[in-house]
Amino acid sequence: MKRILNTNEFLHGGDYNPEQWWDEPDVINQDFALFKQAKINTVTVGIFSWAKLEPEEGKYDFSWLDEIFDRVEEMNGHVVLATPSGARPAWLAQKYPEVLRTDNLGNKRGFGGRHNHCLTSPIYREKVREINTKLAEHFGQRKSLVLWHISNEYSGECYCELCKNAFREWLKNKYGNLDNLNHAWWNTFWSHTYNDWSQVNPPSPLSEMGNKGMNLDWKRFITDQTISFIDNETAPLKKITPNIPVTTNVMAGNPLMDPFAGFDYQKVSKHLDFISWDSYPAWGNDNQTTAELGRNVGLIHDFFRSLKHQNFLVMENTPSRVNWHSVDRAKRPGMHELASLQDIAHGSQGVLYFQLRASRGSSEMFHGAVIEHRHPEQTRAFKDVTKVGKDLEKIRPIVDTNYAKARVAIVFSYDSYWALQDAESYSKDKKIWQTIQKHYRYFYDHDIPVDFVSPEDDFSEYTLLIDPMHFLMSKAYIEKIDSYVKNGGQIVGTYISGVVDENDLAYMNEWPKELQDIYGIEPLETDVLYPGQANTIIFKGKEYKTHDYCETLINCTGKVLAKYTSDFYQDTPAIVEHEDGLGKGYYLACRTDYDLLEKFYEEIASDLIPELPICKSSSKVSIQVRENGNTQYWFVQNFSDKEAKIKLDKELLDLIGGKKDKGEVVLKPFESKVYGVE
Structure with a gap:
C-alpha cells in the first residue's frame, strides 16, 4: 500500500503551544520529559501562532519554533506544522479591517475569536500566502516534518461587499445570464424576478431567506470559496515541499455525530492529500449506551475515511473531558483506550490530542489535556494516554494496512441534505442523519465494512447501495443508479427521494422514468405523522410500527413485501422489491424502527457478513x-x-x-x- 504519511509508526501526540510557556523553560523541559514517558512521538505546532511567528508586519521570528523542531528531532519524533490562518494577529486586523467578517445582518465583526476572517479578502489571502511561503522555506527541509496542517476547522460565512460581489460572479459563471438564474430560482414567485445582477444578494434576514434555489447556491458558493481559499493556502506548500502531504481537520457534530454541513466536505476533500478529523464524542453520557455511541462514532469514522477512500487521521480528541460539551464529563476508566483503538480499527493512522499541555488561561484552559495543571503524572488521563502510547507501539506492524474493502456503500449528498433541511414541508426535524445511522446499524452490528459515497463516486465496486431520503437527485445521478442496477447492483431507496432536481425544482407530472424502472413504483403523496402517531405494516407475517412519514405508492409493478394496515392507504404497498435488468431495487415507503430494518437487511444482505476467525x-x-x-x-x-x-x-x-x-x-x-x- 502507499503510505499517506512517511512514517513507519502510528502518530501519537497532538496540539502543542509552547509559546504560552516561552518565559518558563522549566515547563517546556517538563513537557518533553513527560512526552517520552507517555510515548508521545508527534507534536502539532503553529496552530493559532501567527502573533508569535510574525509579531509585526513583515518581521518574522521562527527561532522559538526552531528550538521545538530541534527537541522533537532529538527524540526522533515527528512534527505536524500548522499554518496560522485560523486566527489572525491584532495588528493585521487593525491595519486591514477588510479581513474581518461581516455577519448576515450587515455587522462588521471586530478583532477576536477564531475564524473571523473573510474568505474572499485579497489582502488576507496575500498575507496567508506570505507567511505560508516563509514557513515552507524555513522548515520545509526539516527531517521531522511529516505533515502540513492548514488552518484549523474551516467554517463560517461572510456577507461583506467583497463576498457579495464574488457570489454574483459565481452565479454569472454558473448561469450565464439572469434569465437562466430567474428560472432556476423560480423567481416569478412573489415577484422576485431580477433584471440587474446588482439586485442579487446572499440569503439574509435583511432580505430573502425563503428562496430554496438561492439558499442552495449560497452553500455551493461557500464550498467553492473555501476550496479557493484552501488552494491559496496550499499553493506555496506544494511548490516548496511537494513531498510533504497537506491536510486540515474536519468536524463532526455532537451529540449526533453527524458531519459538519456548513460546506461540502466531499468536494473539499479533493483538494487535500488526506482527511483528518476532530473526534469529540460524549463518552459516558446519560442518553446512550457506550455501544450505541461507539456505533455512531464508527459510522463517522467510516464517513470521513470514505471522503478519499483511504486511511485518515484523528487530528484531535481528548484524553479526558471536553470543555464545550453541555456536561464536561471525563471518560470512564477504559474508555480512552477503547476509543483510541477504535480510531485505528476504522483506518486512522494515529491518535492525536487537543491538547498536550492544558492552557493556563483563556477559553480552553479547562479542556482535557495530556498534561494537566497539577500533578500531571498522577492524573488518570496521563496514565490512560501512556497506555495508548504503549498499545500503538505494540501494534506497529499494522501501520502499513488499510481498512478492509467494503462491498456496501451508503449514498450521502450534501446538496440533497441542504435542500431537504431547507424544505418547508414534511416536518421540522427530518432526522436525516439519524435515519442513516439506523440503516448503518445492521452492517456495523454484523461487522460488515461500509463506505460512504457521493453521487459523483464510482459505484461499480459495491454489491449494495443504500440511498435513504435522497430528496434532491440530478438527472445525471438518476441515470447513473439506473445503469448501476441494470448491470447487477442492488439499491435500497426510501421515502422522500427523487422529489426535486439539482436546482431544487420539483419533478413534474410523474416520478423520473429511471426511478420507476429501478423501484417498480411511483410515490404519490406523503402522510406526515405527528410524533405521537403511528401506523403499522405487515412484513414477513409480523407487524411493525411506522413513524413520521408514510408514502402512498401507485403503479406498482414490483413484488410487494409489506403493506400498510390502516388509514386511507390501508392494504397498499409499503415495501417493494423490483427487478431492473440484472439487479434489484428495494423501496421503503415509510420510516420504521430498527427492528424492521434488521429483519429487512437480514433478508437481503446476510450473505455479505464476512467470514471471520x-x-x-x-x-x-x-x-x-x-x-x-x-x-x-x-x-x-x-x-x-x-x-x-x-x-x-x-x-x-x-x-x-x-x-x-x-x-x-x-x-x-x-x-x-x-x-x-x-
Whole structure:
C-alpha cells in the first residue's frame, strides 16, 4: 500500500503551544520529559501562532519554533506544522479591517475569536500566502516534518461587499445570464424576478431567506470559496515541499455525530492529500449506551475515511473531558483506550490530542489535556494516554494496512441534505442523519465494512447501495443508479427521494422514468405523522410500527413485501422489491424502527457478513479488519460495561497482550484485543 504519511509508526501526540510557556523553560523541559514517558512521538505546532511567528508586519521570528523542531528531532519524533490562518494577529486586523467578517445582518465583526476572517479578502489571502511561503522555506527541509496542517476547522460565512460581489460572479459563471438564474430560482414567485445582477444578494434576514434555489447556491458558493481559499493556502506548500502531504481537520457534530454541513466536505476533500478529523464524542453520557455511541462514532469514522477512500487521521480528541460539551464529563476508566483503538480499527493512522499541555488561561484552559495543571503524572488521563502510547507501539506492524474493502456503500449528498433541511414541508426535524445511522446499524452490528459515497463516486465496486431520503437527485445521478442496477447492483431507496432536481425544482407530472424502472413504483403523496402517531405494516407475517412519514405508492409493478394496515392507504404497498435488468431495487415507503430494518437487511444482505476467525456472542462487541494483501488484523472491542465472550476458530496472536489465544476468550468491560496470525 502507499503510505499517506512517511512514517513507519502510528502518530501519537497532538496540539502543542509552547509559546504560552516561552518565559518558563522549566515547563517546556517538563513537557518533553513527560512526552517520552507517555510515548508521545508527534507534536502539532503553529496552530493559532501567527502573533508569535510574525509579531509585526513583515518581521518574522521562527527561532522559538526552531528550538521545538530541534527537541522533537532529538527524540526522533515527528512534527505536524500548522499554518496560522485560523486566527489572525491584532495588528493585521487593525491595519486591514477588510479581513474581518461581516455577519448576515450587515455587522462588521471586530478583532477576536477564531475564524473571523473573510474568505474572499485579497489582502488576507496575500498575507496567508506570505507567511505560508516563509514557513515552507524555513522548515520545509526539516527531517521531522511529516505533515502540513492548514488552518484549523474551516467554517463560517461572510456577507461583506467583497463576498457579495464574488457570489454574483459565481452565479454569472454558473448561469450565464439572469434569465437562466430567474428560472432556476423560480423567481416569478412573489415577484422576485431580477433584471440587474446588482439586485442579487446572499440569503439574509435583511432580505430573502425563503428562496430554496438561492439558499442552495449560497452553500455551493461557500464550498467553492473555501476550496479557493484552501488552494491559496496550499499553493506555496506544494511548490516548496511537494513531498510533504497537506491536510486540515474536519468536524463532526455532537451529540449526533453527524458531519459538519456548513460546506461540502466531499468536494473539499479533493483538494487535500488526506482527511483528518476532530473526534469529540460524549463518552459516558446519560442518553446512550457506550455501544450505541461507539456505533455512531464508527459510522463517522467510516464517513470521513470514505471522503478519499483511504486511511485518515484523528487530528484531535481528548484524553479526558471536553470543555464545550453541555456536561464536561471525563471518560470512564477504559474508555480512552477503547476509543483510541477504535480510531485505528476504522483506518486512522494515529491518535492525536487537543491538547498536550492544558492552557493556563483563556477559553480552553479547562479542556482535557495530556498534561494537566497539577500533578500531571498522577492524573488518570496521563496514565490512560501512556497506555495508548504503549498499545500503538505494540501494534506497529499494522501501520502499513488499510481498512478492509467494503462491498456496501451508503449514498450521502450534501446538496440533497441542504435542500431537504431547507424544505418547508414534511416536518421540522427530518432526522436525516439519524435515519442513516439506523440503516448503518445492521452492517456495523454484523461487522460488515461500509463506505460512504457521493453521487459523483464510482459505484461499480459495491454489491449494495443504500440511498435513504435522497430528496434532491440530478438527472445525471438518476441515470447513473439506473445503469448501476441494470448491470447487477442492488439499491435500497426510501421515502422522500427523487422529489426535486439539482436546482431544487420539483419533478413534474410523474416520478423520473429511471426511478420507476429501478423501484417498480411511483410515490404519490406523503402522510406526515405527528410524533405521537403511528401506523403499522405487515412484513414477513409480523407487524411493525411506522413513524413520521408514510408514502402512498401507485403503479406498482414490483413484488410487494409489506403493506400498510390502516388509514386511507390501508392494504397498499409499503415495501417493494423490483427487478431492473440484472439487479434489484428495494423501496421503503415509510420510516420504521430498527427492528424492521434488521429483519429487512437480514433478508437481503446476510450473505455479505464476512467470514471471520472470531465468533462473538453480542452485538456490543465490534470486530473491524485492517489488511494488506493476504495479511489481516482483527480489532475486537467490547463496547459494554459487562464481560463478553468471543470464540476463536484458530490460534491467534494478541498483539497487545503479547500472547496467543485460542478457543473461548472473555473480554473485560471496555476491553480491546488486536489479533493477528503469527
